[in-house]
Amino acid sequence: MNKLLTSILVGLGIASQVQAQKEIMYIGTYSLRGSEGIYVFEFDRKAGTMQQIQAVSNAKSPSFLALHPSGNYLYSVNEGADKLGGVSSYAVDKATGKLNYMNGQSSLGAGPCHISVDKTGKTAFVSNYGGGSLAVLPIDANGKLAAPTDSVQDAGSGPSKQRQEKAHVHSATLAPDNRYVYVADLGLDKLNIFEIDTKNSTVKPASTPYASVSPGSGPRHFTFHPNGKYAYLVEELTSTVAAFSRNPKTGALTMIQDNVKTLPDDFTDKNTSADIHIDPSGKFLYQSNRGYNALAIFAIGNDGKLTKVGDQPTEGKTPRNFLIDPKGEFVFVAHQDSDNITIFKRDQKTGKLTYTGQSIKVPAPVCIIMAAR
Template identity: 30%
Template sequence: MARQALDSSLAGGWSASSWLGLSGNESRLTFLCGLFITQLLLSEYGHRMTDHAGIYIATRHTAHLTRLVPRIHPTTIKRFTMRKVLLLAAAVGCSFGLPVQAATFAYISSPADGLISQYRLDEQSGALSLVEQTKAGDQVNPMAISPDGKALFAALRSKPYQVLSFSIEPATGHLKPLSQAPLAESLAYLSTDRSGRFLFGASYGADLLSVQPIDAQHRPSDSIETYKTGMHAHSVRTDPSNRFVYAGNLGVDRVLQYRLEPKDGKLVPIGEGFVAVPDNTGPRHLAFSSDGRFLYVVGEMSGTVTAFLINEKTGALKQVSQADGIPARLKLAPGQARDARNNDLKDDPTPRIWAADIRLAPDGKLLFISERTTSSVSVFKVDPAKGNVTFVENYPVEEKQPRNIAVSPNGRWLLVSGEKSDKVGSYAIGASGALKRVSEAPSGKGALWIEMLSQPDK
């Protein structure tokens, strides 16, 4: 009967879905569920409902449906037309079936023009639109969003090296300058601890990690603690428990491991202070499983993903899996460590592996890495229980030299920025990880870093 009612309404030229601004299978399912619920209500109480009661149901939140009976008029009998039933069904369906709307924003830094571009992502369609661009400063590069989603930090890689902080306006995502503070060196990576009290940095050129406090107003301190590393530190992040800190030390093929002192942010080496990976791996960026049991590391020079089990008590790493993400058909030679003076290896025409970023889907079952030489993204399947990674496929992307990628909060879309592209792309993620480009938006020059944030849409 519900299906007949829906077909009848659509045949008559009226659509509850379009009237409510809904579309696709989700709206149809929501509508049918709502219609079914409404029919149950009408069969029980319909002969005693007034228009007043109907309007009440259609406009109040689901939580208030328990007040339905007191609103039923005991003496007035009024029949509901099919149109009223359909309107009521749509309203109830929306109340039961639709999630709270959220605004999803992406922030992308572009060093060549000193801009941070803000985008809005439609998490239902994958459509990406440029909202505004904020002038940050020359060579703005790595960024981090505070754990509470209220501030964005951006590092400048031109002298004098500084970190800028911006407040993020709720609902609109607008950036408003807050403060600036010195940095120890030019940073290739920026992150905060999970409490938002400490700012971490990794310097590729100066071979060091840095830690500086962040106050309650999201302003980094001038006080900086530094830790010497091997050649080319490339990333630094805290684990989900906020007890341990790990860093990719590309030039010496090590993943550094520390215990975080919560009082002052000091880093204490775990064991020898590192675990080694095979020569010429080039451990670069890191990703954690949501439960904090596993750490995944992309090798810039090998194109591999290495999975480590994190000891729950000590934080010590133990390798459990490794998978190659570069298929033979790409015909790439092993990569080399690069420096700013020869980043593109202009004196070496050999196409070489040049992997960059790594991102894990929210459900922990798919993992993505970017490869710059071939402008592609490799997809891996992950066993969340054991941490094992398995290569699935490599997909070309339109963004040339993709330095950074990001997965949307709902896990349905992958954003890709290209250092040599004037656009940023949005790709639909299939059930097996297959990528299909669905949208694009203009980017700044030399687009690099991507940070994403989802906020209630007020």
């Protein structure tokens, strides 16, 4: 009997180890070329492979996604919604990772393109690219989205007549201390800084209300170094990156590098930069380039400044969004125009990437996130 019990326990142990190696990934898409909406995959870390387990119907281009801090809920912007915008909430089945639709709300502006959730899990911030505004939505205890309780409308323009004819709010990124949210406006070449009232789901301008970047650069996405002292901004229109130091008391940003080139000198075709991430160790920064179709790789110095390490072709067209897994072992790149996600192994000492040969078909993927387990 003891031998049998031991055998069963050993078997269960092996099974749990296998299960622990699999993680859940969520893919946001544009409603193009047969896309069904949000795709759910299981990632097998040992094998380095992804397998689809669900497709969640949403015909309104559920592009950018965000997970609730509890892991129990997922939120999508619906970029193809009407002029009032749209945001959806989903319950996450913790056993399988599958999604069940709960409810939707307006984002109070056209073209919602980014959503983030504060660390208390009580407030969502939605960036309306077309509407040039930020919407603030409370999250109920059951994970559902409530109607917006606050919004901020930007106004103005930039030197690029085609892309900066008006305000275009592109992302809202929470500070590590959860006290401030940084809102990138591509049209105004500004990072607006707001203090957050998490109890009432409202915002107000910080004492230093914004940081400006070079005219015509086009702020897009923003990310913080793990130590919280430094932060980095994608400048979409000039295919560059800006580096900042941050005052944790006031939230104010001080630029330490501007217009750092991400493209090789000999590349002269059209390109726009898109996404930006730092590896978990804080040693390397990656930025995606659409046109050159590669990730630019930078080493991060102790002073927060960047030094170019190299470029990694992404094996697809238009790498809009990418993910560095929480362990820093893999990088996943979502290609909007070649309908695929490619997987790379990451050298944690050099920061360089090696293509694994894995390319997963997904129609018009534009966002990829992983549920921590």
